[in-house]
Amino acid sequence: MSYPEFGAGLWNFATYVDRYATDGYGPPRGTLEQIDLAAEVGDIGWVDLNFPFSDGVSVDDVKAKLAEHDIQAIGITPDIYLREHAKGAFTNPDPAKRASALAIMNEAADVVRELGAKYVKIWPGQDGFDYPFQVDYHELNRLAVEGMRDLASGHPDLKFVIEYKPREPRTHMFWGSAAKTILGIQQMGVDNVGVLLDFGHAMFGGESPAESAQMLIDAGLLWGMDVNDNYRGWDDDMMVGSLHLVEVFEFFHVLRRNGWEGVWNLDQFPFREDAVENAALSIRFLKAIHRALDALDDDGLAEAQSRQDALAAQRIVQDALLSSMAGER
Amino acid sequence: MSYPEFGAGLWNFATYVDRYATDGYGPPRGTLEQIDLAAEVGDIGWVDLNFPFSDGVSVDDVKAKLAEHDIQAIGITPDIYLREHAKGAFTNPDPAKRASALAIMNEAADVVRELGAKYVKIWPGQDGFDYPFQVDYHELNRLAVEGMRDLASGHPDLKFVIEYKPREPRTHMFWGSAAKTILGIQQMGVDNVGVLLDFGHAMFGGESPAESAQMLIDAGLLWGMDVNDNYRGWDDDMMVGSLHLVEVFEFFHVLRRNGWEGVWNLDQFPFREDAVENAALSIRFLKAIHRALDALDDDGLAEAQSRQDALAAQRIVQDALLSSMAGER
Amino acid sequence: MSYPEFGAGLWNFATYVDRYATDGYGPPRGTLEQIDLAAEVGDIGWVDLNFPFSDGVSVDDVKAKLAEHDIQAIGITPDIYLREHAKGAFTNPDPAKRASALAIMNEAADVVRELGAKYVKIWPGQDGFDYPFQVDYHELNRLAVEGMRDLASGHPDLKFVIEYKPREPRTHMFWGSAAKTILGIQQMGVDNVGVLLDFGHAMFGGESPAESAQMLIDAGLLWGMDVNDNYRGWDDDMMVGSLHLVEVFEFFHVLRRNGWEGVWNLDQFPFREDAVENAALSIRFLKAIHRALDALDDDGLAEAQSRQDALAAQRIVQDALLSSMAGER
Amino acid sequence: MSYPEFGAGLWNFATYVDRYATDGYGPPRGTLEQIDLAAEVGDIGWVDLNFPFSDGVSVDDVKAKLAEHDIQAIGITPDIYLREHAKGAFTNPDPAKRASALAIMNEAADVVRELGAKYVKIWPGQDGFDYPFQVDYHELNRLAVEGMRDLASGHPDLKFVIEYKPREPRTHMFWGSAAKTILGIQQMGVDNVGVLLDFGHAMFGGESPAESAQMLIDAGLLWGMDVNDNYRGWDDDMMVGSLHLVEVFEFFHVLRRNGWEGVWNLDQFPFREDAVENAALSIRFLKAIHRALDALDDDGLAEAQSRQDALAAQRIVQDALLSSMAGER
Structure with a gap:
């Protein structure tokens, strides 16, 4: 049986904090250690890496570590949702914060070039709003669209993907649905911005992930994807296949029917689980889905x-x- | 392979109206016709019947028709949620409406005796409230508990089961969760009132159906159950196994682990589907679950x-x- | 104080059925009787009428009755979600059903002309799907967009508005969000199709109604609106202002800031309430909102x-x- | 106008991290600094304090600081949801972890005595489960109930309150609803365990907070409360009154009607807002509610x-x- 290529966001192999377990669900792990863990899984050929890397780790270090395990970088995800950008990256009301976010993303673009990755992944999780009456929506849209256009225009040799999600950490994230993201990309008028569809984000937003995939494919914009699972009410980032088997099967069926070729990528947060086993079991399930597609x-x-x-x-x-x-x- | 006994609410074989398709999703079907359709499925040995029956159909007619197909009545569900009781059965503010609801339920109790059914099923869907400030919650609880106590005390030879559900048709149904229903039954101080757990209602309410089953079993109150499926946000009454396979599997696992013996009962509304095929496919899935439990x-x-x-x-x-x-x- | 013009869907003054209270929440009311009730409210200058009218009522009858009360027709809403179109109007898999839906809509277009209404309101509530794997999403989109284009192209002198809603009566309605509806209208390539934003539908879909209003205004497509309220998890069609006062205030603030002029229209289903009092209390609240905007x-x-x-x-x-x-x- | 007494969880004045902004939404603040900020608000007479306090802060330090500002401790909330107890406090499968959680809670009980607080507040946020099939629900219930009974029995001179919440950080928290918590307390058979109702948790769980308050009052178990607001789908801990004014008004109305006397307490997480202004604005709103109750x-x-x-x-x-x-x- 020939299977598709599998990948994972490198954060699948990190440890996590949340607002309660402020001391973290485990001791911190550096970028290189996370790559070692990804390699342990055995089926992971691609990783999406957060940037900046952990303290003291250079691009060359990462390149060497990836080569050691014969793993390729699929994307680079700049950290534009930390304290500095808690009120937004593109849509921050403070121009200086917008500039510092752009600087990080420009660096991330360079790393994409150096590692030969497929895309810069943009997930501006702090862009949006929390309260009614907090923002002028017209202005918010302007900032989000123009900022993304400026970024993409500055790197015509690269591809950018926006990963939409309805909410968290803001109560309303600007890039909140597949359709709204397509509309924004149209407004940009550039040809190097597409979409990364996260299965769980689509579920969380009340979308049919399969329908959203078809809509994005028809728009020529489905350039990446992540899978995981949740209870439909939050981005739980649980193990794929643990809850919604039929819908994840349908999602992959739509990809196959449209001849979509690409990496089957994991985006999961195993807060209390063993990261390697979590990924291994996920891929075991995805292989079953692949067999089911054949059958x-x-x-x-x-x-x-x-x-x-x-x-x-x-x-x-x-x-x-x-x-x-x-x-x- | 020896399978459990299967049953169905007879309304699985009805046609339906809703607030939009006011002319109905198909021509009306009488009680006897519905029984014929249930028999067509081939695996249904039990039915839960709405009462009153359709126009002109007597208890003897039903008894004969059930005998013809070798089907037994598992329960009788009195219609206490029609226009007359649109503002409530037990909790209606009008004593005359409460009395007329009680009269219907007393008649239903007689039918349970005549058909030898296991229980009177009480689903007071109009009991509750819609708006904040609409009711005095203390009084609402008093009416719900005392009314149910009076009903059950009047028929010490029979069993009654309450089917809880978070909402619909009221925005808040009084018997809204497993735990709240247990509390209410404790307040009644009678021993012939238990609970019917509807898998979809538990999902809709954000419960783990398996956990609720265990809680009810531990309280000695799980006297009946229904299965179906939904998107967790409404009581869609879809085909069991169409969405949440793992959770329905877990639900049956908990039943088996506790030695719960009883009918695996369907409660589905195939608005736009063939009713017989819908039930047949459901039971085909439930048999797979039963095999999975063995494996x-x-x-x-x-x-x-x-x-x-x-x-x-x-x-x-x-x-x-x-x-x-x-x-x- | 000068207030905006108020209107109401005529169904605010109907009685209703649902899948439980199949005998209805009250005796049926004809179209003319509903107009009389609308007039009783005292502040309603516009109504949106379902078409066909109730049995035996002609367009002339309606015209006379509206004139009697000095009420104007704002829109006509063709009934394309009854039994005949239970599996869809535009997206029905059966071409004959699509044709019969189109015929009703063409008739409704004539009524718009005769009554001088502002628009034909299209709410294809049965267009969509219920189960995963039920439809080919590409084909569904094609049918929805081409059908709407054909309809609108046939009546270049009229305006059409699509009222989106995430679900009900289907578990997934095709026109499910503001952004998706804008995308679909772009695909049509016509200039006489816009959007009617229902405040409750936007809330139900997890949108910020104010943000969606801004997005539609920026797209030049906000051609109508309805208000009501709900618990965010269903289209409860409750009295506006009963739950989400801040968000409805923000919605109207965005309209005012953009200079949007139009009728403040009610879309409510007072299942168990007095219809006239329900509308009167709604308008009393909307006047308070209008004063709050001034303040x-x-x-x-x-x-x-x-x-x-x-x-x-x-x-x-x-x-x-x-x-x-x-x-x- | 005479207002009720106001209080706040001291964490209202902390800074926060979440799984994305891992460097925190602001520089860390120690316990004493948080008390200073609480005092700045001007209307806060009571605080609920996390324990252990921040590094190097003793009970005497806290006592002195509270005295300085004439603020009293209403409760102590032991931190039993950090890394050590990421898989549970009472329901941790590891007896050693259960013991270490108990040790923290015993220390917290001593602090309650030293500060003369009203209660030990127990919020076992890590008790529960994430995945179907992860736990034996009967055993989970046994651990939760017996553990709480042991704790409370060991301190018969003190009161304990359980703060229930449907989920987060687990996908299913054991103490998940008002009714389930009452059931558990009944099983304990002790008289010094009650409930703290968090308005937002009740909303998040689909409860009517007012109805839950009445149920708890009728059970003699409403011993504390917190207010805040959210979008009904997550515990957003937003400013009270920002979204659901009618329901918070109803909640306080039920308290007043039942003669409930107690502190009106804030539980909010102003991630991106000024903590003092957030609390001040909240109390300004609560005073308006109090006036509305009078009117x-x-x-x-x-x-x-x-x-x-x-x-x-x-x-x-x-x-x-x-x-x-x-x-x-």
Whole structure:
């Protein structure tokens, strides 16, 4: 069986803090240690790296460590959501903060070049608002769109992807849905900005991840993706396949039907779990999904969908999905 | 393979209206016709019947029709949520409306006796409130508890089950969660009132259905159950297994671990689907769950749970669940 | 004090059924009787009418009745979500059903002309899907967009507004958010299709209604609006101002700041309340909002927003809002 | 005008981290500095303090600082949700971790005695589970109830309050609702454990905070409360009154009607706001609520509630609430 390529945000192998466990869910881990852990999983060929790297780690260090494990950088994610940018990166009301965010992103762009990564991933988690009446929405949109345009225009040789999410850490994140992100990219008028669809973010936002994937593909903008799972009410970043098997299966089905080729990437926060085992079990599940895609009666499904026959489709889906681990344990 | 007994609310075989499709999603079907459809499914041995029956249908008619198909009545659900009781049955502010609701329930109790059903199922969907400041909550609780006590005390030979649900058609239904229902039953001080846990209602209320089942079992009050599925934000009454396979599997696992014996009952509203096919596909899925329970590594799971090891548990669960349809199609 | 013009969907004065109270929350009311009730409120100058009208009522009857009360038609809402179109109007898999939906909408367009209404309101509540894997999303989008384009192109002299909503009666409605609706209208390439923003639908979808209003205004597409309230998890269509006073205040503030002139329209379902009193109390609240807008320290608020200072904004907002009924009772 | 006493969790004056802004939303503040800030607000007579205090701060230091500002300790909240107890305090699968949590709580009990506080506040935020199949629910309940019983039995001279919350940081917190907490306390069979109702937690859990308050009062268990606000889908800990004015008004109305006397306490996380201004504005709003309670037509409201007349109640409520800031700015 030939499987797709698998990847992971390097933060899958970090430890975490939250507003309660302020001393962290484990001792801090540096960038290089995280890469070692990613390599331990055994199936991970790509990583998305936060930038700046941990203290004292240079791009050359990272390059060497990646080479050691034969892992490639898929993307670089600049940290534009720390204290300095707690009120926003692109949409910060303070021009100096916007400038410092841009400086970080420009550096991240250089790292993308040096590592030969596919994209700069932009997740401006602090861009948005918390309270009604807090912002002028017209101005907020202007700042978000113009800032992103300026960034992308400055690096015409690179690709940028925006990862949307409805909320957290703001109660309302500016890039909050697939459709709103497409609209913003249209307003930019550039051709090197696309979208990274995070399965869990789409679920959290009440979207059908499969439908959003199709919409993005039709717009020519689905340039990356992450998978994980949650209870639909928060970005829990749980192990993919732990809750919503049918919907993640459908998501990958839509990718395959459209001939989307790309890395199947993990974005998970194993707060209390072993990071390597968490990733390994995730990939074990994704392989089952891949087998289920192979086993799926595509013609039967297409016929059912032509009649929008939910039951006929479910029968076909269950046949494939609920046999996908047989003989594999 | 020996399977559990399966049942269905007879309304699984009705047609429906809602506030938009006021002319209904199909031509009306009478009680007897609905029983015929239930029989068509082939695996349904029990039905829960709304009372009053459709126009002109007597208890004897129903008894004969059930006998014809070798189907038994598991429960009778009195219609105490129609126009007459739009502002409540037990908690209606008008004593005359409370009395008319009680009269219907007393009649339903007689039907339970005549059909030899297991319980009178009480779902007072209009009991509760819609707006803040609308009710005096102390008084609302008094009416709900005293009314139910009076009803149950009047029929010491019968069992009553309350089916809780967070909301719909009221924005807040009085019997809204497993824990609150247990508290209310304690206040009644009677021994013939228990709970019917609807899987979808528990999901809708943000409960873990499996945890609620355990809580009810520990309280000696889990006397009935229904399954279905939804998107966690509404009581969609979709086909069981269409969305939340892991959680429905866990729910049945908890039942088995506690030696709970009873009918696996469907409560679904196939608005736009074929009712017989919907039920048949549901039972096909439930049989897969039953096989998965047999295949589950109980000892391994117990060991994982003793360490609260989510990943170890997931691995065991996926092995069983994702092989449950193999060779069955 | 000069107030804005107020209007209401005529269904504010209907009675309702739902899937439980199948005999309805009250005796049916005809179109003309509903207009009489709207007139009783005293402040309603505009109504949005469902079409077809109730049995035996002609356009001339309606025209006469509206004239009698000096009420104008703001829009006509064709009933394309009844049994015939339970699986969709524009996106129905059956071409014959799509054609019959189009026929109703064409008739509704004629009624708009005859009554001199502002728009045909399109709310294709049955367009979408319920289950994962049920539809081909690319095809669904094609049907929705092409169908709407065909309709609008056939009536270049009229305006059409799409009223989006995340779900109900389908678990996923196609026109589900402000941004997705804008995208779809762009794809149509016509200039006579806009959007009607329903405050409660935006809340239900996790949007900031004020932000969505700004986005639609910036796109030149905010052609109508409805207000009401809900608990954010369902389209409860409760009395405006009963729950989310700050957010409805902000919504109207954004309209005023942008110079949006139009009717303040009610879309509410008083299932268990007196319809006239429900509308009267709603308008009483909207007048308080209008006074609060006059009292609002616009400059102070703009200054606070330039710093995205939530607290400064809240103080200004509370000063105006929490004084808006003083001396009015 | 005589106002109630106001208090605040001392963490209202801390700075915060979350999983993204790992360097914190501001420089750390010690316990004593936080007390100074609380005193700056001007209306805060009570604080709830986390324990252990910040590095190097003794109970005597705290006692002196509180005395300096004439502030009293209302409660002590032991930190049983840090790294050491990331998998639970009472329900940790590891007996050694349960013991270390108990040790912290015993120390906190001593601090309550030394400071003369009203209660030890127990918020076991890490007790619960994240994934289906992760725990044995019967065992989880046993650990939670027995642990709390042991703690409370060891300090019969003190009061303990449990603060329930549906989730965060676990996806499912054990003490998740008012009703479930009452059930657990009944199982303990002790008389010195009650409940602290956090308004936002109740909203987040889909409860009516006012109804939950009444239920707890009727059970004799409402021993403390906190207020704040959120979007109903997460524990946002926003400024009270920023979103849900009617429901917070109703909550205080139920307290007054039942003669509940106690401190009106703030539990807010002003991540990006000035802590002192945040608290000051909150208390300004709470004073408006207090005035609105005085102005409320209690008899009219009681009469409306006897008929469960939502509209009559709303009219009375709006008259009081929307005049509560008039002449006060």
